[in-house]
Amino acid sequence: MAIDLVLRRDWNARAPRGDYTQLDSAKGVKVHYTGGRVDPGIVSDHDECVALVRSIQAYHMDGNGWIDIGYSFVGCPHRKVFEGRGLHHLPAANGPGLNAGHYAVLGLVGNAGLVQPTDPILHAILDAVDHVRARGAAGKEIKGHRDGYSTDCPGDPLYAWVRRGAPRPSGGGAPPPSGPAAPPFPGRSLSYPPVMRGDDVLTWQTQLRKRGFTLDADGAYGPASREACLAFQRQQGVTADGVVGPVTWRLTWEAPLS
Incomplete structure (x- = not known):
């Protein structure tokens, strides 16, 4: 499945308050969670995902004083990937001195309410990972926010998945096998x-x-x-x-x- 990208204009993002710092390449991706309560209702209502992403941007700009939302991309439970700062722009969410090393990808789970990442959220995170590898000169690393910064982020359930190697969930969406065995669909x-x-x-x-x-x-x-x-x-x-x-x-x- 190709990435289902929700562009900034599609989620009515505010314009950044300044110029982004260029990110020419990165080691990979740092995975994040919201750190607050996420209403489980977003699983059945994509409009709530849009509202949540907009509220995160507002908090980062008005509360933290950042020029924009701190994440590069955001994965939601409908397997959609919101464009945050996007490709080749330095994120702000990884921590001081750590942003140049990795893109920042948020999964829409929190420390209360929706805590366990759903399969579509995991697929969306990995769709964002594939996107920054292919289009953003990102390396192969997939790490948790806490791997570089003293924080609970991305929460124990999401971090456990990262520690397992961030596998694609079963039931579709996995990339084709890369080994020498012939796949089940010759000529695809x-x-x-x-x-x-x-x-x-x-x-x-x-x-x-x-x-x-x-x-x-x-x-x-x-x-x-x-x-x-x-x-x-x-x-x-x-x-x-x-x-x-x-x-x-x-x-x-x-x-x-x-």
Whole structure:
């Protein structure tokens, strides 16, 4: 499932009170919770999610004196991802001196009311993680807020999930397998807008084929193909650096090569 992004204009976000600091790249993501009571009613009413995100922005701007909501993205129980500060903008929620290391992604759970993250919330957090890896030059780390700052955030249930490696919940939404075994849907095609660039596209084509993939990017080896290979590299959790504009590529399954 592609990310279901709720843009700032769609949740009627206030304009920031100043310019964001540029975030060229990051180690990964820090996961957060609200730290207050979250009405369980948001699970059945997405309008309440919108109202909650707007109230968080107001608190951060009017209470904390920040220029905007402190989070990069917010995942809600309808598997929607709210755009906060967004890509390549320094968050404010990770703590002094720690914001440049990671994007900040909030899951809409708290310390009372809705405490246990639902599967759609976990999927939304991971959709945001995939988004910042693919489009925001984020690395593979997924950590809790408390890993870098003295806080209860992101709460024990959400932090326990982070400590387990932040797995996709069962029942759909999981990414395709990355190992050498052939998947159950031969010939399936996936579209993705790569934003990475790197060096040795021939090496990566070889590695992808060994893992059971065929990668077709613009029909030739060149900058677009290199970017596509590196984007796939990022998707599989291997570090790559750099950002370029999006191109379209197709990934198809094939039997593993011996």
